[in-house]
Amino acid sequence: MGNMMIPVVLLQNYLTKLLKDEAHLLSGVKGQVRSIQDDLQIMISFGKDYVGKQNNDDTEKVLEQITEVALDVEDIIDTYLERKLTIKQRWLPKNLLSNPLHFFSHVKALSKASRKTRSINEDIKGITDKYAANGIEESQSGAADTEAKQLLGGRHRPVSIKDGSGEAQSSAAGADDVDDDDDMVGFEDQTESLVNRLTDRKNSQRDVVSIIGMGGLGKTTLANKIFTLVKDRFDCYAWVHVSQAYQKRRLFLDMLKCFGSNFSDEIYSNKSDEDLVVEIRDYLRGKRYFVVMDDVWETQVWDEVKAALPDDENGSRILITGRHKDIASHASSSVALVRTKSDFPSNFENLGKQVVERCKGLPLSITELGMALANKWNSYPRSDFIDFLVDEYSKHTLNRCLDSVALSYNNLPYHLKPCFLYLGVFPEDFEIKTKMLTELWIAEGIIVQHTGNTNGAYVAAEFYLEELINRSLIQVVSRRDLNGSVKSCRVHSSVRDFCIKQSLQEKFFEFQSMDNPSSRGKIIRRHSVDSKTNPYYCVFWNACDTSSARSFLLFSSAFLLGEISMWEWLLEGFKFIRVLVMLSDNTRYDLGISFPKGIQNLIFLRYLKMTGFITKDHERLCYQFFDSICNLQFLETIDVQFDREVEVSLPGSIWKMTKLRHLSGYKSIKLPKPPRQLVEKGMNKLCNLQALAHLYVDGTSAGFIVESKFPNLTYLGLYYKRDESDGLNESEMTQPVVSLEKLPYLQRLSIVGFEKYEPRLEFSASSTLLTQVKLKKSFVDSNLLSILGKLPNLHALKIKLDKSYIDNELDVGVIRIVEGGFPQLRVFKLIRCGFKKWEMDEGAMPKLQYLVMIKNEEIEALPDQLWCMEGLRRVELSSMSRRLTYSLSHLAEEKVKYQTLAGNDDDDDVNSLSRYLKGKTVTKLIMKNRCQVLVDDTPLYDDDDDE
Known part of the structure; x- marks a missing residue:
């Protein structure tokens, strides 16, 4: 059975937000809502204790x-x-008859729901009292342990473990993929x-x-192979399987069983856990030992075991396997698993590709299916057999993979479960932008805003990720240069399959595609549709x-967004919708052809993301669009x-959107003055706005x-x-920049088209948060x-310029970084700057780590001080001048050894460096300060994502 508690957790988050931010909308029913909220907390606590365990029928019910x-x-x-907001928006008269009827009908409905929640909690109390009276609670962990072992069924085999005397002992060790080390491929390195x-x-x-x-x-598998190779080089050794259902005492007894030839449970039955620690430590004292701890799930395991494993400085070793990176950082450095290409007979190449494709790249599935093929290779005709076995056996192994993911899911803390399952709403192999994911988590109510911290939910979202x-x-796809935070990610196909399957059980969301059509007649809370592979939208249309x-x-081909009937279906049938995402493959799709009308009726909308293009009359259509959505008082993110x-x-009504957090992604955004009636009501500030780009600077907005x-x-x-800002006086032009102290939380600043200035510009000293x-x-x-x-x-x-912005008469062709300048700068990027010379004083940019220069054809040399900076680790150069190429060639002769990424690592032939610099081959220079310099004649990727 599924967890079946995610709807309860999300409702609790929703009610918390309503009572905190929208209490005025709950006038007359606030008491019932608070009562229901209290009952929900009891249900959530009950769910944490009993969900996913082997319960009786009463509990499941x-x-x-x-x-x-x-x-x-x-x-x-x-x-x-919805009724209350609709009446308010349409300025309908507050009829003395309709309003009381409306009010009392909903009070009655909420009272009925409240009675039902109280009744459920009485049942919960009866169940917990019954379990407590019969001592059943203690057996729950045993049931969970049994379930875990069943899920892992067949994956662990006993191995023979010997102590220093050579006597064999039984153990629960095993390999989860294969029974023979010779079957293992790809772990050589x-x-x-x-x-x-x-x-x-x-x-x-x-x-x-x-x-x-x-x-x-x-x-x-890897640990078992290593264990076999190295165990005889130690005085004694042991393999203990920890598992998700970890029991400290059992782990100590297994360890003693491996080490002691005269072991029996009766000998240690009366000894405490502390006594067992002493027994193990005394046995290992002075010995060079090797211990494998397989399938560790929690960091506390190492905290409890390390006291039993003495460090006598004789080269003893412990090997840990697990799924959590925290385990590695807590106990040791980690070793990532990377499969390498292996040689195999060419006639098996196509078969191998079929196996990998059907198994979706997961090694567990590939290995098991490969073994099945090997065992039955000579038993059936080739063509029929391969198709049949690949289809049938891949289903079996993929189910095993889903079971494996289920173990990880069941071990997740409650707050992470909906975050994890939500990853299944994206199409297969979709590169998920962190910004989009975290905003969706918040808009869906999966993560709630922390009181007193406007950015708290986003900090929590990044931590959860x-x-x-x-x-x-x-899987991390890319990280940001500055702080290493995750920029984009994706999930393995088997993990995504689990998320989709589990979410349907949890009544969380449904993913629809050609391979996974809609469940007709079912009431679904969240719909995700991938129509890119389906030319007909009947997969989900009215299904x-x-x-x-x-x-x-909706992840769609462009044509689908142009269907007027689709928009009508959407705007009429989704009156409670909070999240609307419409992404097209074709970014040049003309959204203006089917510009959505009636979107202002989606009054609960919090998150709106659309892609498209407007070929004509874009100014009027954009204004019309924003005029429609500015009445959506819950809208937090506009990413159109x-x-x-x-x-x-x-329009002036934008100032009514007091909950708006993100408004960016355009060449410029012209904001009018707040209308007088809004100023009188105190609605002249966008108090929750966190991202605004790019604000058009004129006499009004300055x-x-x-x-x-x-x-x-x-x-x-x-x-x-440029052609309009010339009309600004000096004060209006510089006012937004010199007044940054009015933005106490500002961390990122982007400026486009800033002209030369007189008098000299100064940033405020209080702009200390700018990173x-x-x-x-x-x-x-x-x-x-x-x-x-x-x-x-x-x-x-x-700095990303072009030559037209460089005034040679003012000798701007030379830039200089003065001593002490940029004391914390780590990343410096120069793109098409047109500077002829770059000078840098000693002590400038002392913490620089990463330098990127693209299409700076005028720069003839880099400062010598760069190569003396101990912190500099990477320099990327692309489309540079011949003079700079020559200077780097000369530098190579004097200060560097180099190798080409194309495979030429002849350190003696330094004169060939210039030839490689002029060609298309990337060349890597290793400087004396250990900095890597990458030079490429083709443009490097330029990330122009302002967000």
């Missing part, structure tokens, strides 16, 4: 009732709010590296090595009841990518920052239009760099 009542309560409350580390006699201290990865990757990565459930849907995500070159003029219109901004983009600055098509000279260099916490600076 209560768990199902909990889910049903949570969904009913959410519908009742939203129906009440990892095996050699681990064996060398484990047997290195130069390191006399006790050393702990970890193998970390998702279930099915072959961690136990890292937790899932550390548990080997998410299920959408009246209770809260989310709709008409086109990055679109200049958007917003003072918005001074007037603290956006007090909680963390990211600001400013846009100056990133980006300048694009702006006037940059040594003076500006000197000013930026005084920002105490600036970690990243990106």
Whole structure:
């Protein structure tokens, strides 16, 4: 059975948010809502104790009732709010007859729901009292242990473990993938590296090595092979299987069983856990031992075991396998599993590709299916046999993989389970942007805003994402240069399959595609549709009841977004929708052809993301669109990518959107003054806005920052239009920049089109939180760099110009970084800057780690000081001048050894460096300060993502 508690947790989050932020909308029913909220907390506590365990029919029935009542309560409350908000928006008269009837009908419905939640909690109390009276509670862990062992059935085999005397002992050790080391392919490099580390006699201290990865990757297989290779080099050795159902005493007894030839449970039955620790430590004292701890799930295991494993500085070793990165960082350094290409007969190449494709790349499935093929190869005709066995056996092994993922899922803390399952809403192999994922988690109510911290939910979301990565459930695709935070990720296909299957059981969401059509007639809360592989939208069109849907995500071919009937179906059938995502493959799709009308009726909308393009009349359509959605009082994120070159003029009603958090992604955003009637009501600030880019700077908007219109901004983009900003006086032009102290939370600043300035510009000394600055098509000279260099916490600076913005008459062709400038700068990017010379004083940029220069054809040489900076680790150069190429060639002769990534590592032939620099081959220079310099004649990827 599924957990069946996610709807309850999400409802609890929803009610908490309503009572905190929208209590005025609950007038007259607030008492019932608070009562239901208290009852839900009892249900959640009950669920944490009993969900996923082997319970009796009464318990299972209560768990199902909990889910049903949570969904009913959410519908009742939203129906009440919908009527109230609709009347308010349409300025309908408050009829003395209709309003009381409306009010009392919903009070009655909520009272009925409240009675039902109290009744369920009485049943819960009866169940818990019964369990306590009969001592059943203690057996729950045993049931969970049995279930875990069943899920792992057949994956562990006993092995023979010998102590120093050579006497064999029984153990629970095993390999999870194969029964013979000879069947294992692709771990050669990892095996050699681990064996060398484990047997290195130069390191006399006790050393702990970890193998970390998702279930099915072959961690136990690798550990077992290594165990076989190295165990005889130690005085004594042991293999203990820890598992998810970890019991400290059992682990100590297994260890003693491996070490002691006269072991029996009776000998130690009267001894405490502390006595067992002493027994093991005394036995190992003075011996060089090797212990494998397989399938460790928690860091506390190492904390409890390490006291029994003495460090006598004789080269003892411990090898740990597990799924959580935290285990490795807690006890040791980790070893990632990476499969390498292996040789095999060419006639098996196509078969191998079929196996890998059908098994979706998971080593566990590939190994088992490969063994099945090997065992039955001569028993059946080739063509029929291969198709049949691959189809049938891959299903079996994939089910095993799902069981493996289920173990990880069941071990997740409650707050991470919906975060993890939500990853299944994205199509297969979809690269998930962290920004999009975290905003969706928040909009869906999976993560709630922490009181008193406007950015708290986003901090929590990033922390949760890292937790899932550390548990080997998410694959990192890219990280940000500055702080290493995750920029994008994806999930393995077997993990995604589990998320989709489990979410349907949990009544969380349904994923629909050609391979997974809609469940007709079912009431689904969240719909995710991948129509890119399906030319007909009948997969989901009117296939299920959408009246209770809260989310709709469509990953589509462009044509589908142009269907007028699709928009009508969506806007009429999803009245409670909070999340709307419409992404097209074709970014040039003309959204203006089928511009959505009636979107203002989606009054509960929190998150809106669309992609498209408007070929004509874009200014009117954009204004019309924003005029429609500005009445959506719950809307927090507007991410509608008409086109990055679109200049958007917003209506005055934008100032009503007090909950808006993100408004960015356009060439420029023109904000009008707040209408007088809104100013009189105190609605003249976007108090929750955190990201705004790019604000068109004119005589009106120049003072918005001074007037603290956006007090909680963390990211600001400013846009100056050259042919129009000439009309600004010096004060208006510089006012937004010099007034940054009015933005106490600002961390990132982007400026486009900033002209040369007089008098000299100065940043406020209070702009201490600024960590990133980006300048694009702006006037940059040594003076500006000197000013930026005084920002105490600036970690990243990106300058992206073109030659037209360089005034040679003012000798801007030379830039200089003065001593002490940029004390915390770590990332420096120069793109198409047009500078002829770069000078740098001693002591400038002392913490620089990463330098990128692209298409700076005018620069003839890099400062010599760069190669003396101990912290500099990477320099990337692309499309540079011949003079710079020559200077690097000369530098190579004097200070570097080099190798080409194309395979030429002849260190003596330094004269060939120039030839490689002029060609298309990337060349890597290793500097004396250990900095890597990558030179490429083709442009490097330029990340222009302002977010």
